[in-house]
Amino acid sequence: MAANKDMFLWWGSGSPPCWKPMLVLAEKEMWEGLPNKLISFDKKENKEADILAANPRGQVPTFKDGSLVVNESNAICMYLEEKYSNDSNRLLPVDVEKRSQVYWRMFESGNIQSNITVPIVYLIWNTKPEDRNQAELDEKFTKAKEELGYWERTLTGRSYLVGDRFTMADVFFYPFVAFLVRLGATLREFPALKQYYDLISQRPTVQATWPPHWKEGSTAPILAAL
Known part of the structure; x- marks a missing residue:
């Protein structure tokens, strides 16, 4: 356009x-x-x-x-x-009931941020290793795995979060997952989530908008436990 x-x-x-x-x-x-x-x-x-x-x-x-x-x-x-939007690029279903399911996952996806990124990533970025309470950090990782486990169950048997095509739910959710992988998450305990990440990562629109600095090398794998 x-x-x-x-x-x-x-x-x-x-x-x-x-x-x-x-x-x-x-x-x-x-x-x-x-x-x-x-x-x-x-x-x-x-x-x-x-x-x-x-x-x-x-x-x-x-x-x-x-x-x-x-x-x-x-x-x-x-x-x-x-x-x-038009019929070929619509990311929200016209049907109100189907659209409600997309809205649900869209707005739920922020739990990745609040349950993993904020309590773990920001903590590690903003504190020195000697200033961290390892027991508390371990507990945060346990809760992070619980969050990923929820999405593992959601995605089991599915290619996309809602229905059989890419929707706004995936737009909202995928970048959070990719951010975790960038920081070392292997998703080894979450095969459905890993399969989802691999599938969406190959999408041409994702490749076209891939973060430039991610192409330049890796970063510290602070989320390797995930």
Whole structure:
């Protein structure tokens, strides 16, 4: 679609919230050629004037469509879906009952963030090894496995989270899983989840939006226990 020439997206590499609208744009064949700016979190570029003018919170993703500004990852995804969907690229089912199942998984996917990323990843990133309570960390990993076990049961016998095709549920969920794998999670105890990750990772829209810095090498496998 040529409509993307009037759009602009500020985003950060490897950020699941940023990846979600990028996937929606790619699924609607709007990512290629879309004006955008990859920002550096290390350099605090998300606090620069151009972003703050559009998003006073200084967060990404920040998105513009012409003169319209839409912030917050989920809001951007829903806006794009409502405005730019057609029968070939729809990510939300027309049927209200089927759509309810997609909504359920979409909004449930944040449990990965709250039960794994925040209590474990952020803790490890922000504390020195000698300052961590290993017993508490072990307990957090146990709870993380419980969370992954829930999704393992959900995905057993399925290729996608809802139905037999890629939906907005997968847009919301997959980036969180990919983030865990990036940080060393092998998913060895969760074969259905691993199969899901491998399948979605091969999707052309996922490859087209793959975090650039992930292609440059590995990182510390802090989630190897998963």
